[in-house]
Amino acid sequence: MQPELILLRFGELTLKGKNRTRFEDMIISHIRNLNQDHPEMRIIKTFGRVYIQLNGAPYEKVAGQLKKVFGLRSFSPVMRAELDLEDVKRKALQVMRSLPKKPVTFKVSARRSYKDFPYNSMEINQHVSGYVLSHTPGLKVDVHSPEVELWVEVRQEGVYVFSDIVYGPGGFPLGSNGKAMLMLSGGIDSPVAGWQAMRRGLRIEAVHFHSYPYTSERAKQKVIDLTRKLSEYSNEMRLHIVPFTDIQTGLKEQAPEKLLITLMRRAMFRITERLAEQNGAMAIITGESLGQVASQTLSSLNTIERAVAMPILRPLITTDKIDIIRTAEEIGTYEISILPYEDCCTIFQPRNPSTNPKLSFVEKVEQRLNWMEERITAAVEHTETMVIRRGEREEQAVDDLF
Amino acid sequence: MVYFDYSATTPVHPDVAGSIYEVLTKYYGNPSSLHKLGVEAEKLVTRSREQMAALLQVPASTIIFTSGGTESNNMAIRGVAGMWRSRGRHIITTAVEHASVYDTCQRLAAYGFEVTVLPVDRFGRVDPKRVAEAVREDTILVSIMMVNNEVGTIQPIEQIAAELKRYPKVIFHVDAVQAAGKIPLYPGKLGVDLMSLSAHKFRGPKGIGLLYKREGLKIDPIITGGGQESGLRSGTENVPYIVGMAKAFRLAVQEQPAAYRRVSELRRALLEQIADIPGIELNSPRDEEKAVPHIVNISCAGMKSEVIVHALEQRGYYISSRSACSSQEHKPSRILLAMGLAEERASSGLRISLAQDHTPEQIEGLAKALRETVGELKQVMR
Numbered sequence: 001m002q003p004e005l006i007l008l009r010f011g012e013l014t015l016k017g018k019n020r021t022r023f024e025d026m027i028i029s030h031i032r033n034l035n036q037d038h039p040e041m042r043i044i045k046t047f048g049r050v051y052i053q054l055n056g057a058p059y060e061k062v063a064g065q066l067k068k069v070f071g072l073r074s075f076s077p078v079m080r081a082e083l084d085l086e087d088v089k090r091k092a093l094q095v096m097r098s099l100p101k102k103p104v105t106f107k108v109s110a111r112r113s114y115k116d117f118p119y120n121s122m123e124i125n126q127h128v129s130g131y132v133l134s135h136t137p138g139l140k141v142d143v144h145s146p147e148v149e150l151w152v153e154v155r156q157e158g159v160y161v162f163s164d165i166v167y168g169p170g171g172f173p174l175g176s177n178g179k180a181m182l183m184l185s186g187g188i189d190s191p192v193a194g195w196q197a198m199r200r201g202l203r204i205e206a207v208h209f210h211s212y213p214y215t216s217e218r219a220k221q222k223v224i225d226l227t228r229k230l231s232e233y234s235n236e237m238r239l240h241i242v243p244f245t246d247i248q249t250g251l252k253e254q255a256p257e258k259l260l261i262t263l264m265r266r267a268m269f270r271i272t273e274r275l276a277e278q279n280g281a282m283a284i285i286t287g288e289s290l291g292q293v294a295s296q297t298l299s300s301l302n303t304i305e306r307a308v309a310m311p312i313l314r315p316l317i318t319t320d321k322i323d324i325i326r327t328a329e330e331i332g333t334y335e336i337s338i339l340p341y342e343d344c345c346t347i348f349q350p351r352n353p354s355t356n357p358k359l360s361f362v363e364k365v366e367q368r369l370n371w372m373e374e375r376i377t378a379a380v381e382h383t384e385t386m387v388i389r390r391g392e393r394e395e396q397a398v399d400d401l402f
Numbered sequence: 403m404v405y406f407d408y409s410a411t412t413p414v415h416p417d418v419a420g421s422i423y424e425v426l427t428k429y430y431g432n433p434s435s436l437h438k439l440g441v442e443a444e445k446l447v448t449r450s451r452e453q454m455a456a457l458l459q460v461p462a463s464t465i466i467f468t469s470g471g472t473e474s475n476n477m478a479i480r481g482v483a484g485m486w487r488s489r490g491r492h493i494i495t496t497a498v499e500h501a502s503v504y505d506t507c508q509r510l511a512a513y514g515f516e517v518t519v520l521p522v523d524r525f526g527r528v529d530p531k532r533v534a535e536a537v538r539e540d541t542i543l544v545s546i547m548m549v550n551n552e553v554g555t556i557q558p559i560e561q562i563a564a565e566l567k568r569y570p571k572v573i574f575h576v577d578a579v580q581a582a583g584k585i586p587l588y589p590g591k592l593g594v595d596l597m598s599l600s601a602h603k604f605r606g607p608k609g610i611g612l613l614y615k616r617e618g619l620k621i622d623p624i625i626t627g628g629g630q631e632s633g634l635r636s637g638t639e640n641v642p643y644i645v646g647m648a649k650a651f652r653l654a655v656q657e658q659p660a661a662y663r664r665v666s667e668l669r670r671a672l673l674e675q676i677a678d679i680p681g682i683e684l685n686s687p688r689d690e691e692k693a694v695p696h697i698v699n700i701s702c703a704g705m706k707s708e709v710i711v712h713a714l715e716q717r718g719y720y721i722s723s724r725s726a727c728s729s730q731e732h733k734p735s736r737i738l739l740a741m742g743l744a745e746e747r748a749s750s751g752l753r754i755s756l757a758q759d760h761t762p763e764q765i766e767g768l769a770k771a772l773r774e775t776v777g778e779l780k781q782v783m784r
Binding site for chain 2 (some may be wrong): 058216217218221398400401
C-alpha cells in the first residue's frame with residue numbers, strides 16, 4: 001500500500017515552549033537532508049501535528065530514512081480516504097493488512113472534526129470495525145488494551161486512517177546538544193559509541209590515530225568507511241587523521257614497557273582535547289567499556305583520564321560486548337569493523353600491559369619524556385582533516401570508469 | 403558487414419573498452435598487495451562488486467567473479483556436488499541446457515551421481531510441476547537455464563522456484579547467461595540459490611563473468627589457492643575486466659526496457675519478411691510471451707546450415723548455425739531434437755540474433771539475402 005502521508009511523533013515530550021519548536025524544526029531539517037533524492041516530499045505542520053506529504057515518493061525508502069532521524073520517537077503511515085464511508089472502510093482494511101505483524105486484537109478510534117460528515121464517531125467506529133472484522137478472520141475487538149489502535153480522523157479535506165507504529169531511534173535532534181570529538185579506532189566499539197552520542201543530540205567529529213608505516217593504508221580506509229557509515233545518519237562528518245608515528249616510536253624507545261599503552265592513551269587524549277578546542281567541541285567520546293582490556297580497567301581509566309581536563313563521555317561504559325555487537329550490526333558498522341587491518345594499539349602492544357598504573361608514577365615517567373609536548377603539538381598541526389559525505393566517494397576521478 | 407550473431411558474443415561497448423584500457427594501463431596493482439597500488443586496485447574490485455550487486459538488487463557479498471559463464475556453471479554444479487554429496491547424489495536438469503551445464507552434470511556420473519534430464523515441450527519449455535515430481539529424497543541440485551541460447555525460450559523460473567520451496571534442501575541453480583541484459587534479472591526476488599552470468603553476452607569482454615550465490619549457501623570452491631573471493635575462487639582478480647563487466651551491465655540494465663521493445667519490433671518485421679521463403683521453418687516459439695525476441699532460430703529444409711552461413715557471409719551477413727560452442731560438429735541440435743523436431747530439421751538450424759542497434763533496413767537486407775541464398779542453393783542441390 002502506498003500511504004500518502006506520514007504522521008510524525010517526537011520524543012522527550014517534556015520539552016515546552018520555544019525549545020520544542022526549535023527541536024521540531026531541527027528534526028524537520030534533518031528529515032529534509034536525508035531525503036534530498038525526493039524533492040517532491042513536503043513537510044507540513046498542522047493542528048499541532050507534523051506530517052510528511054509523500055506526493056509520490058516511495059514510502060519504504062522514506063521510512064528507511066526516518067529510522068535514522070534522531071529525536072523521532074515514532075511515525076505512522078497514513079492513508080487518506082474520501083469523505084465517503086465505503087472508501088474509509090476500504091482504506092481501513094488496507095491499513096490493517098499492511099501491518100508488519102498481524103494483530104490478534106484491535107480497536108477503532110474515530111474522531112470527527114468535520115461535523116458535516118453524515119456519521120458520528122460512534123457510528124464510524126462500528127461501521128469500520130465491522131468491515132475490518134468481517135474481512136479478517138481471527139481478529140477480535142478489545143477496547144481496553146488492543147494490540148493495534150486504528151485511528152480514523154474525519155477532517156474537512158478528507159479522512160485520515162492510520163495505526164501504530166514504526167519506531168524511530170528516539171533521542172534528541174542531531175546536533176541539538178552541542179559538539180564532541182569521537183575517538184574512532186576502527187574497532188567494534190567506537191563507532192557504536194559515536195552513533196549513540198549522535199542519537200543523544202551530539203554532533204560529532206571523528207579523530208583517528210594513524211601510525212604509518214606501522215599501520216596500513218587499509219586500516220585508514222577502514223576508518224574512512226566507518227566514518228562514511230556514520231555520516232549516513234547526519235549527511236556529512238569530519239574525520240581528523242592524526243600522524244602518531246613519532247610519538248609511538250618515541251614511547252617504544254624510552255618508556256617502560258608495561259606503561260606503553262597507558263602513556264599512549266594519555267597522549268591521544270591530550271591531542272584530542274586540543275582538536276576539540278580548535279573545533280569548538282566540549283567533550284570527548286570514546287567506546288571504552290569497563291574491564292574489556294587492560295587500558296579499560298577502572299584504575300587505568302582513572303590514570304589515563306587525568307591527562308585532560310575536558311569531560312570524557314563513554315556511552316558504552318556499562319554495556320556488555322554482545323549488546324555492543326548487536327547495535328553495531330543494526331547500524332551497519334559491524335561488517336566494516338571486523339575487517340582484519342591492525343589499528344595502532346596492537347602493533348606497539350606490550351606483553352603484559354599494566355592494568356593498575358599508578359598516577360604519580362605515570363606522571364613522573366611522562367615528565368622525563370621531554371620531547372612529548374613538542375611532538376603532541378606537531379601531531380595536532382599535521383592532522384589531516386577530511387570531510388566525509390554520505391554516499392560520496394573520495395575519488396570522483398574513478399567514477400567515469402564505471 | 404552486418405553482425406547478426408549477438409548470442410554467440412557481442413561487440414564490446416566502446417565506453418567499456420575505454421574503461422578497460424584505463425584500468426589496464428593505470429591501475430595495474432594486485433588487489434592483495436599491501437601498498438597503495440594494491441589498495442586502489444582492490445577498491446575498483448569492491449566498487450564493481452557493489453555495482454553489480456546493486457543492479458541485481460542483491461547484497462554485495464553474494465557476488466563471486468569468475469572467468470565467464472562456463473566457469474560459473476561448473477562452479478555451481480561441481481561446487482554443490484562436492485559440498486553436498488553426503489546428502490544425496492541426484493541432480494535434475496533439462497534436455498535443453500547449454501553444454502557447460504549438460505556436459506558437467508553428465509560427467510558427475512563418474513562420481514556416483516545420477517542425473518535426471520527433464521524433457522521439454524515443443525516450445526522448449528519445461529513444466530514446473532514435472533520438476534517438482536522429479537525431486538527425490540536424495541536430490542541435491544536442480545539446474546535450469548533462464549533463456550535458451552539456441553531458440554530463445556524463457557523457462558518458468560519463478561514458478562519452478564515456487565515449487566522447489568517445498569524442498570528446502572534442494573539447491574536451485576539458474577544459468578542466466580542469455581537472459582542478462584535482455585530481460586530483468588533479480589535473483590533475490592526469483593528465489594534461486596545460484597545464478598550464472600557472462601559479460602560477453604551484454605557487451606562486456608570475453609573472459610569474465612560471475613556467480614550469484616545466495617547468502618548462507620555453502621559450496622565447494624573448484625579453483626583453490628590464494629583465497630580470493632572469500633576463498634570461493636582463488637586467483638589474482640582480473641581487475642580491468644571486472645570493471646568492464648560492471649560498466650557493461652550498468653549500460654545494459656539502463657537500456658534494457660527500450661532495447662526489448664525495439665528488438666521485438668525488429669523480430670516482427672523479420673518474421674514477416676521471411677514468412678514466404680520456401681522451405682524456411684521457424685523453430686523458436688512464435689508467441690512473444692514464450693521467448694525473448696532477440697533470438698530467432700529457423701531451419702531450412704534439406705540444406706546444410708553451414709553452407710547457408712557462408713553464403714550469407716558472402717553477402718555481408720553474419721549469423722550462426724546451432725550454438726557457437728558446438729559449431730564443429732554436424733550432429734543435429736540436441737535442443738531442437740528435445741523440442742520434438744525431426745532429425746533433418748534439427749540438423750539444419752540457423753540462429754539469427756537481433757540487437758537494438760540493428761535497423762529495419764538491415765533486417766530487410768538480411769531477409770532478402772536469405773531469400774536469394776535459399777533460391778540459389780535449391781538450384782544447386784537438385
